[in-house]
């Protein structure tokens with residue numbers, strides 16, 4: 091049977107789900123008299139608004155303290171699997187106090203009602219599975235079947251055979267039996283926010299996921315984040331609560347000094363918060379005064395998007411020497427500006443020829459770098475500190491056009507005893523900043539050794555404003571030379587920078603939109619995986635082809651294992667996402683689930699399936 095086609099017969103056989111491992115069928119249980127059964131509206135809401143309008147269930151006297159009739163089983167909020175067969179009383183016409191004849195004569199047949207009725211659709215634990223229950227063949231007379239079949243044909247929202255149906259697009263009133271259209275109480279509900287994804291045409295289905303280049307970039311970062319160190323590095327297992335140390339640079343070969351010291355950078359995981367950090371270690375450093383760490387506290391308070399945040403500093407002997415370690419935020423896959431823009435790149439094949447790679451930075455990128463670094467320096471100077479290292483090897487490129495100054499605070503500790511004037515140090519920052527821009531413009535660290543020639547070079551490739559900024563920054567220190575002035579000199583570019591960063595944020599939001607569904611849908615899929623067809627419970631009649639699990643299994647087939655009219659598998663992601671969204675939202679829309687042997691079918695709402703899934707999952711996790 092194709093799920094996409096309507097039932098070929100107007101009469102749909104409704105039988106209990108076949109249970110491959112079920113026990114031999116028990117003798118027929120006596121039918122329950124619906125008039126003796128407790129009205130669930132009383133149980134849930136304390137009253138039934140249809141009590142005087144023809145509701146056929148038991149209503150205790152209004153002043154009765156106990157709403158449960160003496161012969162009623164104890165009610166409970168739990169939803170048993172067989173509850174999907176439980177009848178609901180909803181008057182077909184509120185104007186008429188007498189139930190419609192079909193309902194009156196077949197009180198055990200559930201009425202297929204629009205979702206407005208479903209808030210009052212409820213179950214109690216006492217609903218035991220009854221093979222002769224209200225949905226069984228024996229209890230369903232022909233009139234009821236005809237009635238049911240009419241509903242299948244008329245109620246598209248209730249029996250959704252079409253995966254392209256969307257909640258937002260459904261015209262309930264038009265699709266429903268005209269009988270319901272007169273019900274003024276039936277109001278259209280706003281779209282449930284859980285259903286925000288509308289199915290897309292198949293050709294655009296990849297838009298459910300972020301674009302490949304963003305994914306690739308994030309994937310590489312994640313890989314770097316979780317990379318583990320090669321064995322035999324002879325690094326400490328742990329130091330001051332940081333473990334899994336992994337060097338971020340090669341320590342073999344010739345090493346440059348950080349001032350007078352050798353340094354090394356490691357990625358390490360903090361055992362308290364499980365987050366990876368970058369540890370910069372200064373080798374063979376002897377701390378003379380604890381007060382040297384005072385500036386680290388000031389640095390830890392400064393937060394700026396273009397500064398790598400400082401977390402803490404400590405000394406350790408874990409590396410078999412006296413080491414100073416300053417801990418920074420870790421930015422996976424970061425490159426130094428030197429590596430990204432100055433270091434000569436290997437030639438690449440282009441148009442069949444090996445060609446040298448240009449390191450020239452586009453003007454727009456350069457402006458972006460200047461604005462970001464100027465803004466970071468301004469924040470530091472405003473806090474009464476100096477950066478002290480504005481160098482192509484200490485400014486990191488952490489993403490597309492994103493730069494951050496690293497190694498903040500470390501020189502303050504190392505040079506604590508020198509106690510230099512902060513205004514002087516800030517002037518030095520500006521000179522270092524000028525040199526950095528000059529090196530970037532010329533793609534050459536040595537450019538600062540011949541500023542005159544290098545500036546001519548800058549004038550040829552970049553606008554006069556950039557040249558002016560470099561000249562201003564590199565001139566002799568004077569009290570009027572401030573980072574604020576530099577910011578003023580960049581203001582013609584600030585608006586464009588702002589626009590571009592807003593565009594970038596919008597683009598990323600757009601990417602996020604396409605991933606929005608995935609987190610919760612993965613959780614749902616995990617639950618399916620946990621529940622369906624557990625081999626260890628295969629012989630447990632409560633955990634096999636019956637009850638809640640059976641419904642979950644049939645739903646899984648409905649979502650994933652549909653076939654078209656020719657028996658070919660239907661692989662339709664839109665259908666899957668729509669169904670899972672509706673399941674997650676627990677909407678009242680009903681669908682027909684058909685057993686694999688096509689001998690049984692159940693009409694259940696997403697709300698009921700959700701409830702079955704929740705109870706099966708909580709039972710499983712509570713075992």
Ligand SMILES: Nc1ncnc2c1ncn2[C@@H]1O[C@H](COP(=O)(O)OP(=O)(O)OP(=O)(O)O)[C@@H](O)[C@H]1O
Nearest residue numbers: 338339346355368418419420421424425426483496
């Ligand atoms: N906070 C950080 N997050 C991620 N990676 C970092 C961080 N700090 C430094 N790195 C990386 O560690 C590596 C080494 O950094 P370092 O500052 O020592 O650069 P370097 O070019 O080796 O400079 P030097 O020659 O002065 O040692 C660089 O590749 C850099 O990208």
